[in-house]
Amino acid sequence: MDNGRVSHQDGRSRQVSDAGVDDPGAHILHVDMDAFYVNVELLDRPELRGRPVIIGHDTGRSVVSSASYEARRFGVSSAMPVARALSLCPSAVVIPPRHERYAEESARVMRVFGQFTPLVEPLSIDEAFLDVAGARRLWGTPGTIARRVKTAVESETGLPCSVGAAGTKFVAKLASGLAKPSGVLLVPVDETLALLRPLPIRRLWGVGQRTAEQLESRAIRTVGDVAAAPVEVLSRIVGPAAAQKLSELARGIDPRPIQLSREEKSIGHETTFASDVADPAVVRRTVLGLADRVAARLRSAGLSAGGVAVKLRYGDFRTVSRSRVLVEPSDVAQRIADVARGLVDECWDSSQPVRLLGVRAERLDGAGSTMQLWNPDESWRDTESTMDELRSRFGASAISRASLLRPRSAE
Amino acid sequence: MRFSVNRDVFSDAVSFTVKLLPQRTTLPILSGVLLSTTESGLKLSSFDYEVSAQTEIDADVEEQGTVLVSGRLLAEIANRLPNAPVQFSTDDNKISVSCGPASFTLLSMPVEEYPTVPHVDGESGLVKAEDFSTAVSQVAVAASKDDVTPVITGVQLEVADNTLSLVATDRYRVAVRDIEWDNGAGSGEPISALIPARTIQEVGKTFGHSSTISVAFTNSDDRELIAFSADRKTVTSLLIKGTFPPVRRLFPSDVSNYAVMNTADVIDSVRRVSLVLEREAALRFSFTIDGLTMDAAGSENAQASETVDALLTGNDIVLSLKPQFLIDALNAVRSEFVRFSFTTSENSNKPGPVLITSQSSKDQPGADSFKYLLQPNLLLR
Numbered sequence: 193m194d195n196g197r198v199s200h201q202d203g204r205s206r207q208v209s210d211a212g213v214d215d216p217g218a219h220i221l222h223v224d225m226d227a228f229y230v231n232v233e234l235l236d237r238p239e240l241r242g243r244p245v246i247i248g249h250d251t252g253r254s255v256v257s258s259a260s261y262e263a264r265r266f267g268v269s270s271a272m273p274v275a276r277a278l279s280l281c282p283s284a285v286v287i288p289p290r291h292e293r294y295a296e297e298s299a300r301v302m303r304v305f306g307q308f309t310p311l312v313e314p315l316s317i318d319e320a321f322l323d324v325a326g327a328r329r330l331w332g333t334p335g336t337i338a339r340r341v342k343t344a345v346e347s348e349t350g351l352p353c354s355v356g357a358a359g360t361k362f363v364a365k366l367a368s369g370l371a372k373p374s375g376v377l378l379v380p381v382d383e384t385l386a387l388l389r390p391l392p393i394r395r396l397w398g399v400g401q402r403t404a405e406q407l408e409s410r411a412i413r414t415v416g417d418v419a420a421a422p423v424e425v426l427s428r429i430v431g432p433a434a435a436q437k438l439s440e441l442a443r444g445i446d447p448r449p450i451q452l453s454r455e456e457k458s459i460g461h462e463t464t465f466a467s468d469v470a471d472p473a474v475v476r477r478t479v480l481g482l483a484d485r486v487a488a489r490l491r492s493a494g495l496s497a498g499g500v501a502v503k504l505r506y507g508d509f510r511t512v513s514r515s516r517v518l519v520e521p522s523d524v525a526q527r528i529a530d531v532a533r534g535l536v537d538e539c540w541d542s543s544q545p546v547r548l549l550g551v552r553a554e555r556l557d558g559a560g561s562t563m564q565l566w567n568p569d570e571s572w573r574d575t576e577s578t579m580d581e582l583r584s585r586f587g588a589s590a591i592s593r594a595s596l597l598r599p600r601s602a603e
Numbered sequence: 604m605r606f607s608v609n610r611d612v613f614s615d616a617v618s619f620t621v622k623l624l625p626q627r628t629t630l631p632i633l634s635g636v637l638l639s640t641t642e643s644g645l646k647l648s649s650f651d652y653e654v655s656a657q658t659e660i661d662a663d664v665e666e667q668g669t670v671l672v673s674g675r676l677l678a679e680i681a682n683r684l685p686n687a688p689v690q691f692s693t694d695d696n697k698i699s700v701s702c703g704p705a706s707f708t709l710l711s712m713p714v715e716e717y718p719t720v721p722h723v724d725g726e727s728g729l730v731k732a733e734d735f736s737t738a739v740s741q742v743a744v745a746a747s748k749d750d751v752t753p754v755i756t757g758v759q760l761e762v763a764d765n766t767l768s769l770v771a772t773d774r775y776r777v778a779v780r781d782i783e784w785d786n787g788a789g790s791g792e793p794i795s796a797l798i799p800a801r802t803i804q805e806v807g808k809t810f811g812h813s814s815t816i817s818v819a820f821t822n823s824d825d826r827e828l829i830a831f832s833a834d835r836k837t838v839t840s841l842l843i844k845g846t847f848p849p850v851r852r853l854f855p856s857d858v859s860n861y862a863v864m865n866t867a868d869v870i871d872s873v874r875r876v877s878l879v880l881e882r883e884a885a886l887r888f889s890f891t892i893d894g895l896t897m898d899a900a901g902s903e904n905a906q907a908s909e910t911v912d913a914l915l916t917g918n919d920i921v922l923s924l925k926p927q928f929l930i931d932a933l934n935a936v937r938s939e940f941v942r943f944s945f946t947t948s949e950n951s952n953k954p955g956p957v958l959i960t961s962q963s964s965k966d967q968p969g970a971d972s973f974k975y976l977l978q979p980n981l982l983l984r
Binding site: 566 | 953956
């Protein structure tokens with residue numbers, strides 16, 4: 193998903209390749225779905241096509257997960273508070289996110305990629321790298337494959353995407369961003385530097401707000417400036433390790449290969465309260481609700497948490513987090529919530545109201561770990577599995593914990 | 604205080620007393636051994652508030668007294684003394700130990716700060732030492748080594764009628780063995796007690812060569828204690844509090860699907876095939892009419908496979924078991940042959956447990972009551 197690195201998210205700066213441009217060296221493809229959540233929703237609600245659509249909760253402080261290009265033209269961008277988005281674009285339709293549905297479509301998209309090459313590295317729900325070096329005999333040159341992947345994704349899923357092709361991952365990802373929406377941009381290897389040179393340094397991987405400010409204060413403003421700067425100079429600004437990496441990226445060097453089967457390192461959920469919360473009972477209840485969602489995802493992925501982490505953000509955006517290793521891996525919400533509540537008790541200065549709470553399962557461990565004759569969490573687990581089943585048949589609101597019930601007006 | 608004592612008797616007594624002391628203690632005084640003279644000899648004791656060891660030996664006492672001295676140091680010294688009578692005397696807080704040409708001076712620790720060593724009178728019953736020692740070594744291996752759940756770090760003793768049952772589990776497996784129990788001077792009341800695995804293992808080893816062990820349960824000042832005594836030696840232990848999980852109901856009553864193998868053959872094969880496995884990985888066991896085939900396909904770099912003879916009754920079956928858990932069972936059956944009985948499970952996500960029992964010949968079940976129930980893992984392929 194476009195995450196705000198681009199100054200315009202509405203496609204005004206779009207660049208695409210002509211059909212003739214090709215280079216066998218540009219064998220790394222980056223496929224990025226265009227406004228993925230929005231377009232999945234449009235599959236189910238075609239009547240909204242052409243209208244500004246925002247995915248997010250209409251609760252004021254919730255943020256925009258995704259916005260249609262129609263909405264982006266009003267200045268709406270992802271990660272912006274929904275309230276602000278609506279003030280920019282009052283006619284926008286706000287749709288609450290349905291993550292299960294997106295995961296379903298994501299799996300279909302990934303299956304399409306798999307038809308072209310087994311070397312697929314999913315980066316997130318809506319983007320992946322493909323290495324097509326070995327697919328030439330079967331499918332043709334990278335330029336041809338890039339167009340074919342785009343066509344196949346669109347005809348098989350009905351979802352638009354953009355494809356970048358280049359000699360390295362970094363440039364391929366950059367290219368897909370430039371090609372948006374619904375374009376293909378192939379960067380021939382010997383044109384890579386020309387493309388990179390004028391880009392602002394923020395487009396380099398690993399350059400965030402702080403690093404950018406530090407570099408800019410020394411008149412290093414473009415990728416070309418970074419490439420031209422001696423590594424020693426960069427090193428004094430960002431440290432030796434980062435300097436080496438930045439310098440290489442800026443010169444189009446990125447040796448990272450396609451990584452297959454990226455293991456999910458953690459599963460987490462967080463929530464921002466509509467207004468800051470000081471009531472411990474609400475905090476405890478929220479932790480249980482988050483643990484419920486985390487555990488359901490663990491169970492559906494056949495994973496267990498070897499550790500639990502919590503994140504807590506105060507009204508002034510100060511953020512604290514704590515984590516703990518579990519004695520025995522668990523996929524049971526009750527257990528995860530117990531540990532998470534203990535962690536919250538440890539790190540929460542309860543004189544300070546809480547703005548955001550997060551619960552995360554870490555040290556994920558696939559099934560196949562040593563099984564027990566019986567498990568102390570077994571009855572909880574049975575209950576929760578039954579809840580999973582009911583929710584999958586009758587929807588997420590079919591069943592809930594009594595302790596999570598609230599009067600409807602509360603949120 | 605002044606006495607002389609036989610070197611071997613003294614050395615044996617000191618090493619017994621010290622063995623159950625914790626390796627590290629937060630209270631230095633608890634690392635001591637208390638020596639006190641009696642009418643006819645010498646009493647040695649150690650105590651760390653949980654476990655105590657006490658023994659009495661013959662000694663020529665010239666002057667009565669009590670001293671407290673570093674246990675480990677005294678044990679090492681006693682163990683290396685030359686073959687001559689040991690002379691022990693005290694002068695203020697200095698203790699001198701001399702034996703033949705060797706002499707040592709040790710510092711006495713403050714006796715008055717030492718806790719009162721528990722004293723257990725009476726007897727609840729008797730067991731044959733050899734049976735008890737065997738049963739402990741068969742069962743205690745299954746106890747959990749993780750202190751987080753204290754109740755399963757112990758071995759559960761249950762007395763009913765004339766039977767003593769020993770049970771241990773770490774949730775991955777359950778081991779059970781029954782032995783004869785003689786009520787002796789006891790009342791014959793049913794008893795159940797949970798004893799730390801390490802302590803009962805030490806008791807099993809220490810008393811393995813005695814003839815009978817006297818067992819006593821007491822409950823004084825809200826502290827539940829068990830005492831094991833034989834040959835003028837006594838070990839007491841605090842019981843672990845809590846309710847032992849009802850694991851007996853996990854055992855199946857009757858299983859018609861089973862295989863019999865030669866125990867040593869299976870042990871050798873499992874050890875060989877496991878060499879290529881990564882830590883914690885499981886072995887795949889396929890039981891067919893042609894025998895038992897073990898496959899280790901843990902890593903990409905190495906694989907191993909081996910088949911041993913097996914007499915299968917019932918259906919073919921494939922299981923995934925952790926090698927160490929199986930080796931523990933095979934070492935514990937103590938019979939030439941071993942029987943694996945395959946239970947079925949109602950839960951499709953969880954294979955039925957395997958029951959491992961002794962077998963005196965290919966078609967004759969073993970006489971002892973040892974049972975070991977092991978949970979297989981999910982088959983990954």
